[in-house]
């Protein structure tokens with residue numbers, strides 16, 4: 001007899017929820033307690049927002065706001081759109097999303113891939129501005145017949161989804177032992193819904209909201225004031241707000257903590273490298289926020305951090321070294337840094353093409369160097385290497401009285417003074433013994449394989 005029970009999902013929507021709770025093992029070693037991550041990129045749309053997207057659709061259907069063949073309209077930074085698009089595909093609705101030009105291009109393309117129409121609107125305009133992504137979504141919902149504006153900010157089906165699924169899952173997975181919930185806050189749906197359920201079960205559970213500098217939520221929580229002076233553009237994605245959405249119930253939240261763009265991004269990269277969890281920006285900010293609050297934790301606490309989405313949506317951003325460097329988020333050693341460790345008076349040793357080979361040999365001996373650039377009118381035209389000279393002089397000892405131009409090798413590549421060491425390493429090879437760069441005063445400096453090795457070990 002066959003004892004196996006078939007386990008088949010009727011469609012992708014049935015795979016939403018029941019995500020794993022995974023221990024953070026390394027980054028939180030200095031904390032006195034266990035830290036667990038509710039890793040919601042395991043949802044089919046790769047984010048926690050699948051839960052609330054489906055719920056908003058189900059509630060709208062029940063309330064008669066969404067009828068067969070209708071159109072779902074939403075302003076979304078991507079994740080909610082993905083969830084709505086999946087629901088739309090299975091349930092037969094068209095989707096139109098408005099988003100901002102701050103969002104990763106990947107997020108927009110992903111939404112298009114699942115059949116949605118996406119309208120990109122400017123970021124730095126007031127919500128009331130007719131060009132804002134809020135206004136455009138609202139206008140479309142008035143113009144398009146049989147359409148439904150999901151409005152994740154004020155639609156309470158958002159927090160209801162987390163009250164009904166995220167909260168109970170965390171309670172059961174921790175066997176009721178959770179003491180702290182840490183969660184980034186945007187629409188407020190995740191934190192409020194999850195907290196409402198958990199506080200009903202145990203009012204002593206602490207709920208810590210993580211916000212970003214540039215959002216007004218933290219000041220609002222602390223003072224009740226909507227202070228637009230708090231608002232400024234920020235780079236973090238998915239959380240923080242410039243208004244207070246109706247999904248918030250601040251009475252279930254115990255603390256708001258702000259995190260910088262840089263710290264959130266850096267921590268996301270650490271989570272990927274050190275824990276093997278390839279998460280989005282807000283997961284980094286979430287764990288960073290917890291680390292900022294670590295002195296409030298004691299032995300025996302059990303902390304649950306919510307990691308909202310997957311890192312694949314940020315490959316062109318926080319997981320791109322160049323992007324990180326341009327924003328000053330990644331401290332890397334550059335050509336300039338290595339040169340700045342040399343004595344101020346140290347000048348580039350160079351030679352002219354009509355000098356003698358013997359002079360090059362003397363310079364190599366005197367300064368203990370293996371590579372000499374050949375300059376003409378302060379521009380590199382070639383080079384001399386100890387290796388190259390050795391080969392040539394061995395077969396022709398008289399070469400010492402010849403001119404440098406007769407033994408000229410390839411000129412060294414000239415690169416930017418701020419080139420990161422990692423890139424320079426790729427340039428130096430058997431054939432190219434060194435690289436050159438000009439400082440602001442127009443003087444050339446040289447870096448050899450030895451300089452790079454020395455800088456990596458000091």
Ligand SMILES: Cc1ncc(COP(=O)(O)O)c(C=O)c1O
Nearest residue numbers: 185186187188189190238282308
């Ligand atoms: C990546 C990411 N992190 C955090 C949040 C914040 O969650 P909530 O809107 O439920 O407050 C969102 C919401 O869009 C998100 O997409």
